[in-house]
Amino acid sequence: MGLLNWKHSSTYPTTPHRHRVAILDNSGSDVSKEKGTLIFKGQLYGTLGTGDIVAVNIPLSKTCPHKNAWHSNLKRYKQLHRVIESMCAEYKNEIFPISTCSSMVAPMKRATTWLMKTLGRDVREGEMVFIEEVFGKESVFVDSVGRSRKDCRALDELIHFSFHESRGERVLCGLRGAVGANGVFHLTEPTVHSVSRTYGDTDRGVDGINRVLKEHKCTDKCRNWRALPVDDVLERCVPTAPPLHESFPNPESSSPSHIFPPQSLSSTHSHPPPYDAVNDVIADLPPSYSELFPCGRQ
Known part of the structure; x- marks a missing residue:
């Protein structure tokens, strides 16, 4: 007996794929608290994907007479996907090990x-349900606040790149799904935090963005993208930079590099030796001891 003859709950065909x-x-x-839905197991039929298993989301407490009810999910x-x-x-020439599952809305x-x-x-x-591959x-x-439960550099990079690509307007998190036999992550619906707060009830706006970025751990690729706006995270985004306190001389040090007193750094009348940008050297060397003291030591 084929699927078409079963006495089952089913949906009408959807366009353009006629699923x-x-x-x-x-x-x-299963219950999805974030979506407020029950998730049922479904199976495609009448298409090239006949037999494929899908997840069907149906709201627990309200009907969805229009497709717009699932606008934020889509x-x-x-x-x-973008x-x-x-x-x-x-x-570029590397394989990015992340893909996204397909989704659609269909009438019951x-x-x-x-x-x-x-x-x-x-x-x-005619009630609209949300279907996921x-x-x-x-x-x-x-999770939805950026805490990683899976050690994967590609996932960390995806989070930072979403912030970079949107020019600081959005960040992806709430990444979940399944790992395929080839090691590729197949992601389902994420959480998106945005400055505009236009991605549904789970969008926590600027507070959500900042929370995710605080949890983020940058990789080497992250250094090529927009710097994160939180100070402690920004240091992790530039792992090769020395700590701030090591970038300035210690006034109490007896090292020859600290001959000049600290106040000369802020003096408006001091002028450093001329710099030759072509040869990357100091053009005029400092005078020798004999030039400074022609009479010799006293």
Whole structure:
């Protein structure tokens, strides 16, 4: 018996790909607190992807009669996809080990008694549900405040690059999904914090951005991108720079490099020796001892 003859909850075809989804009743469900949904196991049919497993998100407490109800979810996916595409260009000849799952919105065609009992409410025909591609058991790699649960340089770089690419306007976090057999991270819907706070209820604005950046640990690639605005993070973004206190001489040191008194550094009347930018040397060498004291030692 094929999928088309099952008595299952299902969706109408979606455009342009004409996907249809059968929600596999009695297969269990998971709660997504961030989305306020129950997530059911579904299966594609009637398309080239027939048989592929997907996750079907249905709201717990309200109906979604319009596609706009899932606008923020689709917008977060779109932002993730765009940043990953730009990141691949940054890697050039290297393989960037991160991809994004596909997502779509589809209207419900029918719902079984089991589905409505599990949700605790009626599900009407035409109600919009949110469908995500599945690559395996989902894990959280980076939480919504930037704390990493998976040691992966590429994920750290993706977070910093999202801040750089948006000119400091947005940052990705809440990275979760599955790791494929080839070691590639397949990411599902992320959390996006933005200055404009236009990425849904999980968008914490500037406070969210700052919290994520405080948790971020830069790699060598991060030094090529926009510096982070938090002082303690900024030091980690330039690991080769010496600490600030080591960049200035110690007045109490007896080293020959500290012959000049500290006040001469701020004097408006002192002039350093002329600098030859071509040869990178001091053009006029300082006078010798005999030139300074022609009569010799006293």
